[in-house]
Structure formats: C-alpha cells, structure tokens
Amino acid sequence: MSKITTPRLPSGFNEYLPAEQIEFNRLLGIIRTVYERYGFAPLDTPDIELSEVLLAKGGGETEKQIYRFERGKNDLSLRFDLTVPLARYVAQHQGELAFPFRRYQIGKVHRAERAQAGRFREFYQCDIDVIGSDSSVVDAEFPAIINEIFEQFDFGEFTIRINNRKVLNGFFEELGLSAAATDVLRIIDKIEKISRGDLVAELHDAGCSGEQVARLLEFITIQGENDEILHKLEMVGINNEQFQAGARELHEVLTALRAMHVPERRVKLDLTITRGLDYYTGTVYETSLNDHSEVGSVCSGGRYDNLTANYSKRSLPGVGISIGLSRLFYKLREAGIIKPAQQTLARVMVAPLSPVQLARALDAAHELRAVCPVITYVDDVAIGKKLKYADKLGVRYAVLIGEDEAAAGDVTLKDMQTGENRRMPVRNVCDLLQA
Amino acid sequence: MSKITTPRLPSGFNEYLPAEQIEFNRLLGIIRTVYERYGFAPLDTPDIELSEVLLAKGGGETEKQIYRFERGKNDLSLRFDLTVPLARYVAQHQGELAFPFRRYQIGKVHRAERAQAGRFREFYQCDIDVIGSDSSVVDAEFPAIINEIFEQFDFGEFTIRINNRKVLNGFFEELGLSAAATDVLRIIDKIEKISRGDLVAELHDAGCSGEQVARLLEFITIQGENDEILHKLEMVGINNEQFQAGARELHEVLTALRAMHVPERRVKLDLTITRGLDYYTGTVYETSLNDHSEVGSVCSGGRYDNLTANYSKRSLPGVGISIGLSRLFYKLREAGIIKPAQQTLARVMVAPLSPVQLARALDAAHELRAVCPVITYVDDVAIGKKLKYADKLGVRYAVLIGEDEAAAGDVTLKDMQTGENRRMPVRNVCDLLQA
The missing domain is CATH 3.30.930.10 (Bira Bifunctional Protein; Domain 2)
Incomplete structure (x- = not known):
C-alpha cells in the first residue's frame, strides 16, 4: 500500500x-x-x-x-x-x-x-x-x-459613485497645491475613516495653508443631488481648464446614463472618490452595496x-x-446573502428500478436532455439509496422506471420536494420541465 | 518618457x-x-x-x-x-x-x-x-x-475507439506474459507506427516465445464489426476471469451506447488501444477525426x-x-478546418451620425441589447470611419441614426454584407434580429 x-x-x-x-x-x-x-x-x-x-x-x-x-x-x-x-x-x-x-x-x-x-x-x-x-x-x-450586473445579482440596492480626477487635479492647480497633490489625495481618500480634526491636521502636515484647508474642506463636502453638485461646481468659480473639462465630462456621463435608462438613484456624484494616486486621469467609479457597507x-x-x-x-x-x-x-x-443550495445543475435524476429497465432509462434520459441537464443513477442499488442521492444533490425531480412503467411505456415522475408521484409518458415530463 | x-x-x-x-x-x-x-x-x-x-x-x-x-x-x-x-x-x-x-x-x-x-x-x-x-x-x-460534443463541433466524422484493459491483462495472464505486460503493452501501442517485422522483433526482445508472439498477433489483429469482435472474444476460448469480465464490460458498454442513441458507425471496438501503461484498469477510450488523422x-x-x-x-x-x-x-x-471570422460577438453596431443623436443612439442600443450583443460607436468621427470599423469587426448590421431618423423616430438598418439600407423603428430591428 x-x-x-x-x-x-x-x-x-x-x-x-x-x-x-x-x-x-x-x-x-x-x-x-x-x-x-x-x-x-x-x-x-x-x-x-x-x-x-x-x-x-x-x-x-x-x-x-x-x-x-x-x-x-x-x-x-x-x-x-x-x-x-x-x-x-x-x-x-x-x-x-x-x-x-x-x-x-x-x-x-x-x-x-x-x-x-x-x-x-x-x-x-x-x-x-x-x-x-x-x-x-x-x-x-x-x-x-x-x-x-448588480441588478441581476440581486444583492439588494447599490450605489455607483462617480467622480472625475480632472476636477480634483484642476482644483489643486487652482489652489497652488499641485506639488502636494499626491499627499492631499491620499489624505482625502481617508475621509470616511478618520475624524475631521485628524483630516485637517494631516492636511496641515502636508503643507496646506489654513485657507487651502478651508477651501479643500468646502469643496469635498459639496453634496446634494447630482445636478445640484454639477451646478455647485459651476458656481465655485474656478477658471482652471482641467477643472472645467472634468466638470463637463461628469455632465456628459450623467446625461448619457439617463439615455441608457440607468436609474438615477443608483448613480451618485461624489467628489471624494479618488481611486488610487497616480493611475487614473479622468472618470473614476466605485460601487458599494447599500445594505452591506462592510x-x-x-x-x-x-x-x-x-x-x-x-x-x-x-x-x-x-x-x-x-x-x-x-x-x-x-x-x-x-453575510448569508449568498446561499448555495443545489449540488448539481441537473433538474432531474433518471433511474431504473432494476437493471432490467436500464435501456429504457437511458432512452428516457436521452430524451430529457434535449430539455434540461439530467443525471442518471445506473448503479444496481436499492431505489431508496437512489432517492437519497437525489435528495442530497438537491435535484427537483426523479424519473423512475420499473416493470410497470416499462410495460406501459411511461415513467413515474417524482417531485422530490412534495413527494408526489405521477405516471406519464417521457414526452409529458419534457413539456413539464420546459414550462 | x-x-x-x-x-x-x-x-x-x-x-x-x-x-x-x-x-x-x-x-x-x-x-x-x-x-x-x-x-x-x-x-x-x-x-x-x-x-x-x-x-x-x-x-x-x-x-x-x-x-x-x-x-x-x-x-x-x-x-x-x-x-x-x-x-x-x-x-x-x-x-x-x-x-x-x-x-x-x-x-x-x-x-x-x-x-x-x-x-x-x-x-x-x-x-x-x-x-x-x-x-x-x-x-x-x-x-x-x-x-x-464532436457532432456539435462539426469537424467531420469521427471514431471513438473503445477497449478494456482487463481483456488485455487477462489475455497476458493466460499467455503467461503478466510479468512482461508493461513492455508488451508499450510495444503493442506502437502497432500503427512500426512495421510488422519490427513489432515481432521487439516482442521477441521483450522475452516472448514464438508461440506467444503468434497468439498475440492473432489476438490484436482481431477485426470486424463490434459484434463480430465480441463474438470472436468469446470464441478465442480463454477461461481467464479477468479476460471474461473485460469482455462482458465491453458488451455492456456497447449495449448501453445503443440505448443512448450513439450512432454505431462512430464507435469501434479496438483491441490494440491501451492508453498508457499503468494507469487505467478497465474501459479505455480514444477518439480520432476520420479526415484528420494527423x-x-x-x-x-x-x-x-x-x-x-x-x-x-x-x-x-x-x-x-x-x-x-x-x-x-x-x-x-x-489545417484550415477552424476559420475564425468575427472579431466581436456583437450582431449590430449602433452609431449616431453626429453627437446630436447621441441620446437616441444610446436609447436604441439599450432596446437592442434585450435581443443580442450590441456594440456602440459614440466617438465623434465621420460615419465612413464608423462603417469601416463595423466592417473590420465583422458585425453583420449597423443601426444608424441621423437627423432624419431622429425626427421620424426610427433608424436606418444597414446590412453590412449586402450594403442595403432600410428605415424602420428600433422595435422592428429587434424583431428582425430575433428571427
């Protein structure tokens, strides 16, 4: 051994x-x-x-x-x-x-x-x-x-946060903070994790003046409906070219999203989203699940x-x-949101009651496969063991063929959830599974 | 830089x-x-x-x-x-x-x-x-x-060769060749690659007697329809238990394949198939394309x-x-059997003639996506460049929206293969693509 x-x-x-x-x-x-x-x-x-x-x-x-x-x-x-x-x-x-x-x-x-x-x-x-x-x-x-995708996932409501790096970069330029931009971005990125006091202290440490800190805070706390934010960006009176290009792009993205039928409630302009320090240069996205912020x-x-x-x-x-x-x-x-259930993709298990009905069972399985995934249980074991297997796998239906079924040219369809048995031709099982 | x-x-x-x-x-x-x-x-x-x-x-x-x-x-x-x-x-x-x-x-x-x-x-x-x-x-x-799978692949006809290692092993036992089985299997595996003379010489070198070689050759050249081969296996008069179990299993496999509607012409019993030396112990399979033996x-x-x-x-x-x-x-x-064609899965490219029709184009693309994959071309470039792109990708249809289409609430459907243009509502394009 x-x-x-x-x-x-x-x-x-x-x-x-x-x-x-x-x-x-x-x-x-x-x-x-x-x-x-x-x-x-x-x-x-x-x-x-x-x-x-x-x-x-x-x-x-x-x-x-x-x-x-x-x-x-x-x-x-x-x-x-x-x-x-x-x-x-x-x-x-x-x-x-x-x-x-x-x-x-x-x-x-x-x-x-x-x-x-x-x-x-x-x-x-x-x-x-x-x-x-x-x-x-x-x-x-x-x-x-x-x-x-997340609508189909069905994990509850979600929010897609959008920003544009040009807006931030332009704003930094305007404030004369371009040289410190990387540090400032890194600090802003922590806005949801640290206190306002710590944020201000870190900005000072990064070399920002009192006025710069004040304008930064005013800017990154701009909130409201998307259109309001866009309006406030115009009103903030920054003539920087990059800033204005970013604001224009955000406007174009939001307009296009409406034409694409994306629900307004799921898209949120958020001027604090930065997504890393040196990689992105325009629009940035971040998505979170409303009920699962963790x-x-x-x-x-x-x-x-x-x-x-x-x-x-x-x-x-x-x-x-x-x-x-x-x-x-x-x-x-x-979090218990994803709950795996079935151990098989098959919707039906086909099994002969004894080896005598093997050929009939294989034929039935062949016909059923035109409609859905099928699992066969062809080993020569007691029917009870076969049904236990179907149960463990989580298959919804069992198609059973014994002497009587074989003689009559039909099958017994067992609903594994209700336990109900019904005799019918295989064709009818196909119709039922297709419906 | x-x-x-x-x-x-x-x-x-x-x-x-x-x-x-x-x-x-x-x-x-x-x-x-x-x-x-x-x-x-x-x-x-x-x-x-x-x-x-x-x-x-x-x-x-x-x-x-x-x-x-x-x-x-x-x-x-x-x-x-x-x-x-x-x-x-x-x-x-x-x-x-x-x-x-x-x-x-x-x-x-x-x-x-x-x-x-x-x-x-x-x-x-x-x-x-x-x-x-x-x-x-x-x-x-x-x-x-x-x-x-190979029927759906559509690479022409194919043959699934089947054997059972118990048949070979039992036969070796009967011949007193079990000790040399590994060598003999390796030599048999070369049957299609070396001459008959070389095969015999190699078998002798592996320690087979003249009679053993003769019986081996007789055995591995058993040919005919599957049922004939099964019959000959019975007739060869070997009372070895393993041999008989293997022959019985081959019989059961062939019987089951009929019940599963597998065309007889595609399944071939072949006693020379060994599939490696020490791994498999029962049924073995090998599949080849009839027109592409290379x-x-x-x-x-x-x-x-x-x-x-x-x-x-x-x-x-x-x-x-x-x-x-x-x-x-x-x-x-x-071999030129597989010929990739399209560079995209999209069946239709949607493009506005100018940025003015952008929202209409996005809306049309949204509707069409319920039916098939859609690619949009929203960059502000000449329509000729957009059609060239569709052509290069191999998209079958282009859906174009200009001033006239926007005013009339419909689109122009261009068949990229024939060049034909037809005006219709987006709904009709959906019907056409679904048909």
Whole structure:
C-alpha cells in the first residue's frame, strides 16, 4: 500500500464545494453575459509572463507580492492583475486590433498577500476595458454595465459613485497645491475613516495653508443631488481648464446614463472618490452595496490617459472596471446573502428500478436532455439509496422506471420536494420541465 | 518618457487574437454545455498546489516538466493536469460530497515541455470524471458525451475507439506474459507506427516465445464489426476471469451506447488501444477525426480502480475523459478546418451620425441589447470611419441614426454584407434580429 499524503491546499488558497461552485459560476455567467451584451470580446492572456515585461512599470507594493521564479533561462512571474497583461497585449498586437478595442477578461490572478479572511492568494478578476476612445459617452457605459450586473445579482440596492480626477487635479492647480497633490489625495481618500480634526491636521502636515484647508474642506463636502453638485461646481468659480473639462465630462456621463435608462438613484456624484494616486486621469467609479457597507467597493475603475506607455510609443487612452468576484462571493457568503443550495445543475435524476429497465432509462434520459441537464443513477442499488442521492444533490425531480412503467411505456415522475408521484409518458415530463 | 519594453510572451506560451478567442470560447462553450447536460457539476481547483501533495505519487516524466518554486516556507507547484487535483479534492472533501461524484473541470494546466509547434507550456484541459461507481453503464456515458460534443463541433466524422484493459491483462495472464505486460503493452501501442517485422522483433526482445508472439498477433489483429469482435472474444476460448469480465464490460458498454442513441458507425471496438501503461484498469477510450488523422487522439480516457490511493485509505473507482482543446484548436486552425471570422460577438453596431443623436443612439442600443450583443460607436468621427470599423469587426448590421431618423423616430438598418439600407423603428430591428 502506498504512503498516504494529507490532502490539503497551501495557505491562502481556496476552492469551493459543488453547491458553492455552481452559485459562483452562475454569478460569473451573469458578468460574462452582460459584458458580451455590451460588445466586449473575450480575451485570455497567459497566467505566466516574462518578469521583465510584467514588471516593466517597476516598483510598488505589488512587486513584492508577485510569484516569481526562474525556469531554464527565463525569469517568469504569475500575473497579479489583468490590466498589465492587457497593456502588453494591446501594444504587442496593435496592428491587428480594431480600435476602439473592447475586451473582457475573466481570469485568475495571483498575489502572495498576507493570508487573512476573504483575501486570497489566487482570485478571480472580471475586467472590461475600452482602449482607444476619448469619449465620455464610453465612460458612461461602465456604470450602465455595473447597473445591469448588480441588478441581476440581486444583492439588494447599490450605489455607483462617480467622480472625475480632472476636477480634483484642476482644483489643486487652482489652489497652488499641485506639488502636494499626491499627499492631499491620499489624505482625502481617508475621509470616511478618520475624524475631521485628524483630516485637517494631516492636511496641515502636508503643507496646506489654513485657507487651502478651508477651501479643500468646502469643496469635498459639496453634496446634494447630482445636478445640484454639477451646478455647485459651476458656481465655485474656478477658471482652471482641467477643472472645467472634468466638470463637463461628469455632465456628459450623467446625461448619457439617463439615455441608457440607468436609474438615477443608483448613480451618485461624489467628489471624494479618488481611486488610487497616480493611475487614473479622468472618470473614476466605485460601487458599494447599500445594505452591506462592510463589503467595501465591489466594482471600481476609471479612465487612464495612456495604457501602453511602457510597451509602445503610441499613446492609447483607456477606461475600464474590474469586479473582484472571489472576495465579493466570500463576503456575501459570510453575510448569508449568498446561499448555495443545489449540488448539481441537473433538474432531474433518471433511474431504473432494476437493471432490467436500464435501456429504457437511458432512452428516457436521452430524451430529457434535449430539455434540461439530467443525471442518471445506473448503479444496481436499492431505489431508496437512489432517492437519497437525489435528495442530497438537491435535484427537483426523479424519473423512475420499473416493470410497470416499462410495460406501459411511461415513467413515474417524482417531485422530490412534495413527494408526489405521477405516471406519464417521457414526452409529458419534457413539456413539464420546459414550462 | 519611460523606457519601452518589448511586449512579448515567454516561449511556448500562447494567446489568441479576438476572432480566434471567440471561436475557441464557442468550442469551450459546447464542451461545457454538454458536460452540464449530463449532470456534471463544475469544479475549479487552484492553479497552485503544495508540491508534496501534487507529487505524492512521485516519479515519472511529468515531474521534470513541473513549474515548481519556493515561496516563504512553501514548496509550490503549478498543476500539470486536472486529475491529480481531483484526487486530492475528492480525498479532502469526501465527507461532504455525494457519490457517485460527477464533476467537470475546464482549466489551464502548465508543463515546461520542450517548445514545439502545437505543444504549449500552458494549455486547457476539459475533463469529466465520475468517482465512486463501478457500473459499465457509466463507462458508456463517456462515448455518448464525446459523440454529442464532436457532432456539435462539426469537424467531420469521427471514431471513438473503445477497449478494456482487463481483456488485455487477462489475455497476458493466460499467455503467461503478466510479468512482461508493461513492455508488451508499450510495444503493442506502437502497432500503427512500426512495421510488422519490427513489432515481432521487439516482442521477441521483450522475452516472448514464438508461440506467444503468434497468439498475440492473432489476438490484436482481431477485426470486424463490434459484434463480430465480441463474438470472436468469446470464441478465442480463454477461461481467464479477468479476460471474461473485460469482455462482458465491453458488451455492456456497447449495449448501453445503443440505448443512448450513439450512432454505431462512430464507435469501434479496438483491441490494440491501451492508453498508457499503468494507469487505467478497465474501459479505455480514444477518439480520432476520420479526415484528420494527423491530429491524433482528440479525446481519451478510461476507468481506473482507485483515484485517491495517495490521499485516502478509502478506495474510490473512477472513470473519465479529457479533451485537450488548446492542441486540437491549434491543429485544426493549421489545417484550415477552424476559420475564425468575427472579431466581436456583437450582431449590430449602433452609431449616431453626429453627437446630436447621441441620446437616441444610446436609447436604441439599450432596446437592442434585450435581443443580442450590441456594440456602440459614440466617438465623434465621420460615419465612413464608423462603417469601416463595423466592417473590420465583422458585425453583420449597423443601426444608424441621423437627423432624419431622429425626427421620424426610427433608424436606418444597414446590412453590412449586402450594403442595403432600410428605415424602420428600433422595435422592428429587434424583431428582425430575433428571427
């Protein structure tokens, strides 16, 4: 007898039981279908890239989290997101792509993060990006897509917060704070986590004068309905070009969202949204579940000036979002919002009562498969064991064929929920399942 | 300006252009849908496993091809197939699974093989297995599934070759060749590649007597219709128990395949099929395309006695198949059988003639998305450029909205293949696309 090795996964890695996996895949399917409905083409880049290429941008926290290894003469790395591979792909194949290039990619990425609940070292990202368009109307498609996906997810109401980095950057310019912009942005980003007093103190430490702090606070606390905020942005009297371009783009995005039938209550202009420090350059998005703020942002993204800067001399603007489904699934499973039920996709289990009816059972299963997924139980075991199996899997119906059914040319349809048995021809079962 | 890094992939890695990716995903979708129709539940194990666990079986050629690396205190490896992770998963979660356990897994695996055309270091495997059933009728489901998938693939006629390792093993026992079985199997496996003379010489070298060689040759050249072969197996007069169990199982598989409506012409008993040396223990399968023998086996698998031997004391039999879609796709693309066409999944591109009709265009796109994938072109460029884009993508229809259309409350539907323009309300376009 061979030695027994304890079956286990490395720390920080995750896999699902069948019922969870079915539910996870159902959600992935919603994302994929909506992405495809909006004309995004699938892309699937390798898990492994050359380290030199993947890390062309260099530096940063992410680099420390990369799974990197040598193989032969190659220095290889597992991708840590889907954006850098997209940049590499677009630069590499730009002559063969049609721009604006719309792609979605759903795939696993790897980061050797400190293991903690809900943070995995391998997780799915579900990304869409449009490369090669400057249009604010394109920016508006992303909230429309988020709206459709989360409506179908049915996790309750949600809010898509929108801002534009040009508004903030222009405002900083106007205040003479451009040099300190990175620090100031980082501090503003904490607005919901720290007290007003600490915020002011940190802004002073970053070199802001009393007047600058006052104007900053006045600005980032602008609130109200979206149209009011847009109006206040006009009224604030800033003649900075960048600021005005940002305000105009926000206006265009909101106008387009109305034409796309996105409910007003789900879209909120929020001047404090920054989404990171140096990456985004225009519209930015952040999505939260109204009843589950503990989950944090469930879908975010934004516009960037030049995707391919590290790989090509051609400048290509882009805009995109990412849904981190693995984390979202974990959090909502914890919160009891996601409740996996069935261990099978089959809606019906077909079983002969004895091996004598095997051929009839296989024939019935064949007919039923034209209508829905079917599971057969053909092992020669007692019918009670077969029904227990159907019950455990969560199959709704059992189609049973014994001597009587075989003689009469029909089957017994058992409703596993009610226990009710009905005799009918297979054709009728098909009609019933199709209805 | 930042330094430009040449965008490229490591040698042996592959990615598709959009049109190829769409076609690849269409084929993956066929596989997934048929797997699900037969009641297989999805599974998705991590790409990374602990080396100690993944290599529990130890040894072999595969071990040299594994991407293995240290991270912190962990010795990690990328999975090289989906069967070992399945064994680990079943052993680890056996208390939570319902047996027979049917799962499908479609995922990437990694092998640092010598790079050559059509052999990738990262490729997809599409596996199904049933764990915990001894039934030959379960064995028959696999050819039925292969039949449905390759019928939908539409790559021309195909043949599913079936054998049973017990027949061969029992025959070897009867001949007193059990000790040399591994060598003899390896030689028989080459029957289509080497001459009859070389075959005989190799068998002699492996220690077979003249009579043993004669009986082996007589046996493995048994041919004819399936029923004839079954009949000849009975007539060959071997009273070995294993041999007879194998012959009986082959009979049961063929009988079940008829009940499952699998065309007889596609299933062929072939006593020379062995599928590797030490892994399979019962039914084995091999599938080839009749008009593309150069592609080799496109789907193979078989039954094994004990999946979880390395991870659990519980003995669980299994049976499964695997489709190596990456290689199949490469070969059929080379052969011109697979011809990617469209660069988008969208069936229609919606575009305003000028920004004035933007809201109308977004509204029309919204309505059309209820029917099919839609791509919008909202950038403010000349209509000629928009139509060129639609043409390059391969979209069938363009829905255009200018001043006249907006005033009349309808759209112009342009058939990109014929060039024909027709004015109609959006609702009629929906009907037309749905038909």
